[in-house]
Amino acid sequence: MTDLVVTGGTVVGAAGSQRADVAIRRGRVEAVGPDLALDGTPTLDAEGMLVLPGAVDVHTHVRLPDRRHPRRFSDDLAAAARGGTTTVLTFNNPGTGISRRGSRSLLVGLEEFVTRTEHQAPIDFGLSAVVTGQQRSALAELPELIRRGVPTFKAFMVYDFAIADDVLPRLLRTAADHGGMLQLHCEDPSIIEPLVANALARGDLGPRHHAFTRPPEAETAATRHAIELARQADAPLYIVHLSCEGALEAVAEAKGRGEPVYAETCPHYLTFTDALYADPDDAEVMKRVISPPLRSQLDVDALWAGLRDGVLDVVASDHVPDRLDTEKRLPAPPFPEISNGAPGIETLLGVTYSLGIAEGRIGIERLVDVLSATPARLFGLRSKGDLSVGRDADLVIWDPNARRVLSQADLHHTSDFTPYEGLEVRGAAVHVLSRGREAEVGAGRFVERRR
Secondary structure, rough: OOEEEEEEEEEEOOOEEEEEEEEEEOOOEEEOOOOOOOOOOOOOEOOOOOOEEEEEEEOOOOOOOOOOOOOHHHHHHHHHHEEEEEEEEEEEEOOOOOHHHHHHOOOHHHHHHHHHHOOOOOEEEEEEEEOOOOOOHHHHHHHHHOOOOOOOEEEOOOOOOOOOOOOOHHHHHHHOOOEEEEEEOOOOOOHHHHHHHHHHHHHHOOOHHHHHHOHHHHHHHHHHHHHHHHHHOOOEEEEEOOOOOOHHHHHHHHHHHHOOEEEEEEEEHHHHHHHHHHOOOOHHHHOOOOOOOOOOOOHHHHHHHHHHHHOEEEOOOEEEEOOOOOOOOOOOOOOHHHHOOHHHHHHHHHHHHHHHHHHHOOHHHHHHHHHHHHHHHHHOOOOOOOOOOEEEEEEEEEEEEEEEEEEEEHHHOOOOOOOOOOOOOEEEEEEEEEEEEEEOOOOOOOOOOOO
């Protein structure tokens, strides 16, 4: 017997849209079509609304619960659900609360992650493990990690836990041999490090110098190098948080050659420019201390074109729940010591919809493609990302006519600020269902994935 029918809405998929009902049974889509509601069947009215597959956010740094913060994992995932995201993948990199022992081993880290998140999640979630230069057995453990349902993992070309350049080809090849895919943070330390040293020597310590020492050239050079390494290894490559036109051109060229290179960008790179770093208030500048930093308006325009034309595959939040009273507090330390990142888990769909659809930059089907269908496909979430029969009934009833102003006071994430404060947006989630039910803590499942 059907459990619920969503009636009267426009059901949107990556391949097209239709006015239809969605029947849900046992947490999955049972049917999509006209007049599915029978007498006595519970219904949810979506008249005049869009019915979207829930967003799949594949790039977050949600922090693990601990004794001081027992609800921070569940609260951030609940915030994601409020904004229209129904599946979250998160990293266990240094800074997310993983133990020292867990950070030293991919398999120990997985076991710790699963144990500490048990019964914590209101929506479905998974782990994208972080591979660091401090893990002695990473290459040996990778096949077992993939077998246990974690086929995607991130490495960094910068920071003190970066992967050595001569290890990257083996990491790419091992991943490919076992059905995995490497996600890579592409910035070139040989460009960044001298700029940082020179800034410090001049006494340029303020937060804005973080951006000045991480120019687009560093991202472009690293992206081109990573693509060449992946080509030589005959391996897929996923480039995270791409922010500039030069890196975008490198991805476009690789795709033109038929190489399995994929790239994501983030709402903040589609919204803001580096003009914000001119603000004399360090507290405001610190809200945008992220890596890579914000870029020029030309880069923003190029990213929207890349989304429209298919060069960019995914939009993800890169959510980091930093706080102004903790990680980003004043007085600011020298810029290399400032925590990188900003919150965005609750605003992913709203900001991208408003700037993309309401302002006519991309179509609604393309929005669903980059927020739901493609991330689900690339990251092995086979029951997610689409409202076709048999898939999980993860859906958002979206009011396209709603108007609101984003404010920290109205958000639910564990950070104490939003970089989108005061941004006027169109559209809002009216109802969000995770496997056919309203999200509630404990109902979310850890998802083992297969690419």
